[in-house]
Amino acid sequence: MDKVVTLLAPGGIEHLQVSEQAPQAPGADEIRIRHDAIGMNFLDIYHRRGLYALPAYPAILGVEGAGTVEAVGSAVAGLKPGDRVAYAGAPVGAYAATRLLPVSRAVRLPASVPSKVAAASMLKGLTAYMLLTKTYRIEPGTIVLIHAAAGGLGSILVRWAKHLGATVIGTVSSEEKADLARSYGADHLIVGRDADVVAAVKALTKNGGVDVAYDGIGADMLAKSIASVRPFGVVATIGQAGGPIPPVAVDALRPGKSLTHPSIMAYITDTSAYLAATEVVVEMLAAGITATIAREYALEEAAEAQQFLEAGRAAGSLILVP
Template sequence: MTDHIILLQAPGGTTQFRIENQPARAPGPGEVRIRQQAIGTNFLDIYHREGVYPLPSYPAVIGAEAAGVVEAVGAGVVEFELGDHVAYAGPPVGAYCSTRNIVAEKVVKLPEAISSKTAASSLLKGMTAYMLLEKVYDVREGSIVLIHAAAGGLGSILVRWAKSLNATVIGAVSTPEKASRAASYGADHLIVGREADIVAEVKEITGGVGADVAYDGIGGDMLVKTIRSVRPFGTAVTIGQAAGPVPPISIEELRPGKSLCHPSIMAWCSDTNRYRNAANAAIRAMEMEIVSEIAAEFHLKDVTKAHEEMESGRIAGSVLLIP
């Protein structure tokens, strides 16, 4: 078996990826070596690749989540054994490889019922949903939630999780096909089309009041529309910029008393206790079938095709890399 690692030589397009053979290394003290069976991809990977979120040095290995089997255990590690079914997510990045040595405190055991593919597609997104719905804003019964890209990898989990909290969900999607998917995840109301008047439609759905909280991973000029879709003293949350950088926003857009939040799951996970709580919550959610649908799978060596598919906007769900 030939193991591979994907090196990002410098920030830029997919031409900056380089595939190299990777000999397995013995794990250091406090580490385990994981034979990765599935690697999750996220828009975060694209931001890292492009340099929107710069990495400390290059060449670098990106990727923030994966799942597989413990293949070797370093000195001092007592909580894992060879053959354990495990996953990890969050910092430090470095998942685009066949095997990975990683500190044991970042690794979580998976129940037998959760496959490596499910974990790799849903762990980081589930952790993000936990942070957004239960920590950034306390979504509860009766909350009105606006979710952009409601048929996407993160969006589908947000819809399902919000419904498990008995919230009312307004899902915004780009196409009728994605609207059908979002409806199947439990969205109560749908706003369809890239040119839809988000603000007017949210106001109509909510009787002129607006959403309690709105999650925007679109970026560009969508964020100001998202803020305007939120009720007075509600919260708008920016979690990505798939449509491009967010232009400057006037502070007056936050009147009267609206909150604007820009949380980072990677920053959240820098604290071990927060990381563990979020990972365990995401695993419980997976056991309740709050997961991201797997839209496509690519061999690790076809990482360029995987990124092109993610950036195309054609798919609804998660893209996996298979070593």
């Protein structure tokens, strides 16, 4: 029997229940993967709270993982038991020792990419790819503002943006996280939850503003992000880890600033887009552009891990290990 963590109903971590289930037989176009590691994302928190409702309850959370193919369906070609794979995106269901997965979501891993690294990095890598190449194409000399630059997504965004030749301004909550963000390549750090982000950005850019800001904090930070970009610059709002986002007045976008709200889950629903993006992401992981693993938890400690993630204490990514 395998361990599985089930969300009984939307709400707090007390609604997460650890139980056991027998490994399931894959359908014709499915594989069964035995997880080496399961990635955790703030999206899991949104799903648990019910901010983004799941189709039915009880439900199994989790949208990324990595491990070994254990069984394949009758119509599966190209993968066999023993192959190492990773995945990200829908359908949810990663908080389990084994799970069934549509073969179209499975991406073969090279030997140079450890499973734990892949599990921590796939969805964040896909998000970074979307943000840095689709939402706003980063080029040498682009000035970017990355909030939570030492976090799970922030660590890979900083590394990838520097790889593309950008100048990176990051925000972090502490000097400890500032040291981490510098190690990822950030050029400038704005430190402290109460820091005057707008004034600091204006000083660093000689009052010009950044070309693009990536904001997963939400709450009142989005208004600060909008004020920090140059005219005709772009702000991408990608989450609200700091709380709900107040309404944004159209006048706040003068003169000519753009506000976009990209969704990685929507973007990678299209199989061709997903496979094209994962090819690039796996190349980046093999080159060392990865998320940083801050902590590992046993699968049955998922509630504790979510509590730690939700509190904003993680300097990097969290993974669950069955």
